[in-house]
Amino acid sequence: MFSLLGCIVTTQQDRIMLKVAKNSVRYELSCHAEVAALMKVPPGTNMHRVKLLVVRKGMKMSKPCVRCQRVIEAFGVRRVYYSCDGTLERLNNPI
Ligand SMILES: [Zn+2]
Secondary structure, eight states: OOOSEEEEEEETTSOOEEEEEEOEEETTEEEOHHHHHHHHSOTTOOGGGEEEEEEEGGGBOOOOOHHHHHHHHHHTOOEEEEEETTEEEEOSOOO
């Protein structure tokens, strides 16, 4: 399925890409890329040390929705970036 938005989870040093996911719809249920990527991160990963990058095609606004922000917070991710009008913005107050 064609997706306009994707999410990448990397280590803090950006050397290892842990998981990549995109928005998807299955059986009329949507799954946002942020949640899909976080669910695939290997168990035991120190989530305080990973970085989440959310990008929409064309670097357009991809700020995680409130529901995804709550999931991100529950996973303990502290560094979250999203595309916004051609640049990357940092999500304020993730935990
Ligand atoms: Zn979302």
